[in-house]
Amino acid sequence: MNKKIQFQLSLMMFLEFFIWGGWFVSLGTFLGHNLDASAGQSAQAFSTQSWGAIIAPFIIGLIADRYFNAERILGILHLVGAVLMYQMAGTTDFTAFYPYVLGYMILYMPTLALVNSVAFNQMKDPAKEFSFVRVFGTIGWIIAGVLISRIFHWDSPEGVENGMLKNTFLMTAVASGILGIFSFTLPKTPPKVAKGEKVTLSDVLGLEALKLLKDKNFLMFFISSVLICIPLAFYYQNTHPFLTEVGLQNPTEKMAFGQASEVLFMLLLPFFFKRFGFKKTILAGMLAWTVRYLLFAYGDSGETAFMLIIGIALHGLCYDFFFVSGQIYTDTKAGAKYKSAAQGLITLATYGVGMLIGFWVAGEITDKYLQADGSHSWENIWVFPAVFALGVMIFFIILFKNEKVEYKNA
Template identity: 80%
Template sequence: MNNKTKFQLSFMMFLEFFIWGGWFVSLGTFLGNNLQATDAQLAMAFSTQSWGAIIAPFIIGLIADRYFNAERILGVLHLMGAVLMYLMYQSTDFATFYPYVLIYMILYMPTLALVNSVSFNQMSDPAKQFSFVRVFGTIGWIVAGLLISYVFFWDSPEGREAGLLKNTFLMTGVASALLGLFSFTLPKTPPKVNRNEKVDISEILGLDALKLLKDKNFLLFFISSVLICIPLAFYYQNANPFLAEIGVENPTGLMTIGQGSEVLFMLLLPYFFKKFGFKKTILAGMLAWTVRYLLFAYGDTGELLFMLIIGIALHGICYDFFFVSGQIYTDSKAGEKYKSSAQGLITLATYGVGMLIGFWVAGKIADYFKIEGVHEWQNIWMYPAGFALVVAILFMLFFKNEKIAYKS
């Protein structure tokens, strides 16, 4: 790649994840403060991510891969997203807000695959070149959080009281419009599939990889992946409202520690994978969820604030050691024939089905432990902590260790 292409792809990734991190992290706090949404309604709003993940393969497989250049449909989706962001900015009640966020996530989730497609199409050696481009996405997410907390102070007690968190949608809308227009300048990425070729729905959804479930180890990993998404949903849905409610300053900015941790442990993952193997690495990821939620349950804004910070910083282990290790494991088990289908199936099962269940459960439990408008957070966090521990124990007992070839 030449320097111009590197800049284009890096800027694309920066904006892609700046947009997501610029509103999704503080969504729960916004809904509770600005729209007086219930925890069940929070669950509905966050579940739109899962519906987007379920519908995304159809948009990519049936439309983008068949009829349009990837960079063009990326541009159109983000321009439409900018309009929806402005409509969310103007919403004054949840009933008005929900249809907009649902449509937005159905349009946004396919763009995650599109930016990868545009990037890979320009790379001669993706294994070496992609990480440089992708890290700008994480930087974009971090910058969004820092702007919200430390530049605009929208999530400060005064900002929340004044309803300023709605400005996150305005900021994100501007970024989405910018990326929409910028996308039309990106290198051309033509359709991969002949439009006259027969549509295979099972291949698009990754269902032809279901044959891999005949392997008992992979079946156990698959089930564990779905189940571990339930405690994952608790973090996405409740972490920011929890920190804001108990009085932590700059909660959105503080949560960017998790993305910094993600970068660090992504770099350390090859070492852990080679040193301890797949089973121990993924077990560490599962147990980190339990430790994180126990830290949240017993930490506070006083002398025990460090417990909350450590809990946030564990995001790198929680996410990388389980989900990235899982992608590597899936790739090794699938072989060339089912490589793409297997990754699609895992994505559909985790971000689609698993997190859809997780958001619903998180909403129910948060609602149950809410008394006179105040959450009993210690009780709430004990549920995902215990659930992650049970999943880890079952995985430890029944998953048979096996060597996985991994090229870092």
């Protein structure tokens, strides 16, 4: 891969995840302070990510893979997304906001697959080359948080009070417009499916991979993957409002520590996987969920602020050791025939169904512990996902029989 193409792909990844990190992290705080949204309404807004994940396979499988170059549809989706982002910035109530965010996430979630498709199409050895391109996405997410907290101070107490978080949508709209235009200059990535070749609904949704559920071990992993998304939803939906409410300085920037830790734990994963095996690796990820939420429950912005920082930094361990390990396990169980279908099914089940349930549960629990003065009993809120994650871990320990899983990159 020549330097020009590497630069193009790296910039594409940077903008793709700058866009996501530029508004999604602080969304909960924006909804509560700018739109006076309840936790239940916030759950609806965050659930649009799940609806986007559910609908994305149709856009990719039935449209992008059959009729259009990936880079062109990527450009169109981001240009339309820029318009929707601009509209979100101008809303003053949740009723007007929701259709825009739903439309946006239905358009954005397919772009996650499209940027990968564009990148992989230019690589001779993705196993070696992709990480050097994808890391710029993580950098983009982190820089978005630094801009919001450190440069513009939109998430400061004064900024939140004055409604400045609406500027995150304007910033994202500009970035989305830039990526939309830039996408048309990316290397050509033609449709994967030849003209005349039939693509069934089963192919698009990866339903052929349902045969894997006959394997008891894979079934237990599948159920655990869906269930662990419930505590994951608590993190996405509640962490920023929680940090803002307890008075932690620069919360958006500090939440970017979670993305930075992803890079660290991704580097540690091969060694841990090889030394301890799949079951212990995934259990370490599950245990980290419980530890993280207990740190949130009993930490504060004063003397125990370090507990909140550690809880955020555990995101890499939580995510990489569970979800990335799970992708490796799914890949080995599926084999060549069902490999793509199995990954698609897991994504649909977790980011689609699992997170959809999780956001609803998070909204119900958060509203339950809303206090008369408008604050929340965060200790009770965070104990719930901590105990839930512990329950999933115990379920997995008892019902998943240890088996050898080879990590090819280890």
